[in-house]
Amino acid sequence: QVQLVESGGGLVQPGGSLRLSCAASGINFSSATMGWYRQASGKQRELVAAIFPSGNTNYIDSVKGRFTISRDNAKKMVNLQMNNLKPEDTAVYYCNLRVLFSSYWGQGTQVTVSS
Numbered sequence: 088q089v090q091l092v093e094s095g096g097g098l099v100q101p102g103g104s105l106r107l108s109c110a111a112s113g114i115n116f117s118s119a120t121m122g123w124y125r126q127a128s129g130k131q132r133e134l135v136a137a138i139f140p141s142g143n144t145n146y147i148d149s150v151k152g153r154f155t156i157s158r159d160n161a162k163k164m165v166n167l168q169m170n171n172l173k174p175e176d177t178a179v180y181y182c183n184l185r186v187l188f189s190s191y192w193g194q195g196t197q198v199t200v201s202s
Contacts, residue, residue: 089113089191091182096196099172103200107167109182109193116163119186123156123167125178125198132181136167149175172200 095107107123120139126132136156137145144156155168165182177200182193 089184089189091184091191091193093180093182093193093196096180096198098199098201100202101173101200103172104168104170105172105198107169107180107182107196107198109165111163111165111184114184114186114191116184117160119184121156121158121165122183122185123165124181124183125176126181126195127175127178130178135180138165169198172198174200176200 090112092110093107095105097105099105118140120137122137123135124132125135133147135147135150136154138156138158146154153169153171156165158165176198178198179195180198181195184191
């Protein structure tokens with residue numbers, strides 16, 4: 088059974104940093120595409136960053152230069168380092184794992200950027 092467990096959310100002031108982590112189990116992690124999505128209140132869920140089995144990455148324009156996604160295949164973990172956070176980054180952040188034709192989600196972690 089595939090499980091994704093996120094951690095690292097919280098409340099931070101504008102300009103601050105947070106590091107989200109997602110631990111996977113029950114699957115061949117190294118062949119999976121990992122992503123971080125977010126969903127702000129009243130908005131659709133959007134893909135923030137993705138990292139492929141090759142190590143290549145993609146980001147939405149609004150987080151380029153501020154967020155960094157990374158993976159550790161040995162530990163079956165994916166991280167999202169978020170720097171220079173802005174109020175508009177406030178959302179529930181979800182870890183996603185995609186392999187072949189299957190997609191799995193974590194439970195989500197709240198990130199709130201506010202003074």
